[in-house]
Amino acid sequence: MPMQILWFRQDLRLSDQRALLAAVAAGPVLPVYILDDETPGLRPMGAASRWWLHHSLAALDASLRKRGNRLLLLRGPSAATLRALAASTGATRIHATTHYEPWWKAAQADLADLLTLHPGHTLADPASVTSGSGGRYRIFTPFWRALLNQMPPPDPLPAPQHIPATDGPDGDTLADWALLPTDPGWSTGFTAWQPGEKGAHRALKAWLPQVAGYETTRNLPSEAGTSRLSPHLHFGELSPATVWHAALDAAGKAAASFTRQLVWRDFGQGMIDTLPDSHWVPHRDAFARFPFRDAPADLRAWQRGRTGYPLVDAGMRQLWQSGWMHNRVRMVAASFLTKHLLIDWRRGEEWFWDTLLDADLGNNAMGWQWVMGSGVDSSPYNRIFAPVGQSEKFDAAGYIRRWVPELAPLSDTDIHAPWRAARPTAAYPAPIVDHAQARTRALSAYESIR
Ligand SMILES: Cc1cc2nc3c(=O)[nH]c(=O)nc-3n(C[C@H](O)[C@H](O)[C@H](O)COP(=O)(O)OP(=O)(O)OC[C@H]3O[C@@H](n4cnc5c(N)ncnc54)[C@H](O)[C@@H]3O)c2cc1C
Structure with a gap:
C-alpha cells in the first residue's frame, strides 16, 4: 500500500485523530512534526509554548513507539519541507488536521495537490x-x-492499536531544537503541568x-x-x-x-x-487613533506583578511562575494595562503570547480586543474593571496570599487594598496609578476617538 505522511501541528494526540485514522487505513505511516520558524508571516511560538511543545512531542513519540512507529522531527518552512519529504520517500499523500492560523491556511493551500485535510480541531x-x-x-x-x-x-474515535511504520530519514532530536528555557528564574512552576x-x-x-x-x-x-x-x-x-x-x-x-x-x-x-490580523489590527477602525501612552516602566511593573494592585499583581505573578492565569484575572489584568495605564493592548498580547502555556492566536487576540473594546464583539468601552472591587467581589484573598506572599499576613479585608492597612507592607509597592484618576483619564481617552 502507498506510504502516507501524517503531519502533526496543534493536534498532538492519537485518540480522536481523524487524520491518523485515514492515514492508517491507506498505508504505512510516516508521522512528522516540523518546527517551523520560517514560513512567511508565521508567528513563532513564545517561550512558554516551546516548553510545552518539547514535552508534548516527547510524549507523542513515546505513544507512537508503543504502537510500532515513531515521530520524525524536521525543521524548516512547512510546505517546502513536506514536499521534499514526500518526494524523497515516495509518499503519495499527506494527512493533517485543518488549522485556521493564516500561515497554516497558506501552507495548506500551497500543498493542496498532496494534502488531505481532516476535521477535529x-x-x-x-x-x-x-x-x-x-x-x-x-x-x-x-x-x-x-x-x-x-x-x-x-463521537470521539479511539486510537489505533498499531500504526504500521515505514522507512524515513533520521531527522532531528528534540535536544537539537533547544526548546526548553535557559532562564533559571523563570518557568519553575511549569512542572505542575503534565x-x-x-x-x-x-x-x-x-x-x-x-x-x-x-x-x-x-x-x-x-x-x-x-x-x-x-x-x-x-x-x-x-x-x-x-x-x-x-x-x-x-x-x-x-x-x-x-x-x-x-x-x-x-x-x-x-x-x-x-480576520487573520486580529492580534495586530483593531477590528474597529477608530482604535487606530487611540492615544496610547509609551510608558516602559509601567509596562515592566505590570509584567512583573509590581503595580501595587494585589489582584493584578497576583495574576501577573501566577502567569510568570506557572504559565497560566485565571480567566477573571486575565480580564482584570488586561483592563488594568489598557485602561488604567493606557498602554497599547498589543504590548499585553505579546507578553501573554510569550509567557502563556496556552498562548493561542485566536483566543489571545479575542481576549485582548474584547477587553480593549476594539473587537467586533467586545466589552463596552466605559467598562473599566476596578481592581479592588473585582478582588473583593470574587473573593480573591486566598489567591493573593498564594501569589503575592508578602501580603499574606494582611487581613481578608486589607489584602485587597494594602494601602488601607494600619501598617504598610514594606516589601510591596504603592499603587503606580490612582484608580479614580486613571479611570477619568481612560474615559477621556475613549471619548477622544468616538
Ligand atoms: C486577555 C485574555 C487573553 C486570553 N488569552 C488566551 C490564550 O492565549 N489562550 C487561551 O486558550 N485562552 C485565552 N483566554 C481565554 C481564557 O482566559 C482561557 O481560555 C481560560 O482561562 C483557560 O482556563 P481553563 O482551561 O481553566 O478554562 P475553562 O474555564 O475550564 O474553559 C474550558 C475551555 O474553554 C475555552 N475557553 C474558556 N474561556 C474562553 C474564552 N474566554 N475565550 C476562548 N476560549 C475559552 C478554553 O479552551 C478552555 O480551556 C484569554 C482571555 C483573556 C481575557
Whole structure:
C-alpha cells in the first residue's frame, strides 16, 4: 500500500485523530512534526509554548513507539519541507488536521495537490456556522446558538492499536531544537503541568466531577474552579469533541455553562479564519487613533506583578511562575494595562503570547480586543474593571496570599487594598496609578476617538 505522511501541528494526540485514522487505513505511516520558524508571516511560538511543545512531542513519540512507529522531527518552512519529504520517500499523500492560523491556511493551500485535510480541531468547522443568509457571525451569542444546531459533535474515535511504520530519514532530536528555557528564574512552576495526551486525559478526568458546579466556581480565582485544560486543548492533546462528550456524560444539562466556554474557543478560531490580523489590527477602525501612552516602566511593573494592585499583581505573578492565569484575572489584568495605564493592548498580547502555556492566536487576540473594546464583539468601552472591587467581589484573598506572599499576613479585608492597612507592607509597592484618576483619564481617552 502507498506510504502516507501524517503531519502533526496543534493536534498532538492519537485518540480522536481523524487524520491518523485515514492515514492508517491507506498505508504505512510516516508521522512528522516540523518546527517551523520560517514560513512567511508565521508567528513563532513564545517561550512558554516551546516548553510545552518539547514535552508534548516527547510524549507523542513515546505513544507512537508503543504502537510500532515513531515521530520524525524536521525543521524548516512547512510546505517546502513536506514536499521534499514526500518526494524523497515516495509518499503519495499527506494527512493533517485543518488549522485556521493564516500561515497554516497558506501552507495548506500551497500543498493542496498532496494534502488531505481532516476535521477535529474545533467542535464544528467555523465556516459551517452561518446565518440563514449564509454569512459568518461576528457576535458570539448567535454563533453559539447556530453551532448548537450541529451539536453534539461526532463521537470521539479511539486510537489505533498499531500504526504500521515505514522507512524515513533520521531527522532531528528534540535536544537539537533547544526548546526548553535557559532562564533559571523563570518557568519553575511549569512542572505542575503534565503535557501530552496522557496528562490531558488525566486533567480531564480530574475536572469532570466539578463540571456541574462550574457556573458558580468559574469566577473564583482562589478555587480550582475551572478545568485548566487550555494548553491541552491548544496543542490538541484532547479534541474538543472528547471534552464535550465527557462533560455531558458527567453532568448532563448542568454541563451547559462549561460547554459554552468551549464554543468561545471555536468562535476564536472562526475569528482568525475571517480576520487573520486580529492580534495586530483593531477590528474597529477608530482604535487606530487611540492615544496610547509609551510608558516602559509601567509596562515592566505590570509584567512583573509590581503595580501595587494585589489582584493584578497576583495574576501577573501566577502567569510568570506557572504559565497560566485565571480567566477573571486575565480580564482584570488586561483592563488594568489598557485602561488604567493606557498602554497599547498589543504590548499585553505579546507578553501573554510569550509567557502563556496556552498562548493561542485566536483566543489571545479575542481576549485582548474584547477587553480593549476594539473587537467586533467586545466589552463596552466605559467598562473599566476596578481592581479592588473585582478582588473583593470574587473573593480573591486566598489567591493573593498564594501569589503575592508578602501580603499574606494582611487581613481578608486589607489584602485587597494594602494601602488601607494600619501598617504598610514594606516589601510591596504603592499603587503606580490612582484608580479614580486613571479611570477619568481612560474615559477621556475613549471619548477622544468616538
Ligand atoms: C486577555 C485574555 C487573553 C486570553 N488569552 C488566551 C490564550 O492565549 N489562550 C487561551 O486558550 N485562552 C485565552 N483566554 C481565554 C481564557 O482566559 C482561557 O481560555 C481560560 O482561562 C483557560 O482556563 P481553563 O482551561 O481553566 O478554562 P475553562 O474555564 O475550564 O474553559 C474550558 C475551555 O474553554 C475555552 N475557553 C474558556 N474561556 C474562553 C474564552 N474566554 N475565550 C476562548 N476560549 C475559552 C478554553 O479552551 C478552555 O480551556 C484569554 C482571555 C483573556 C481575557
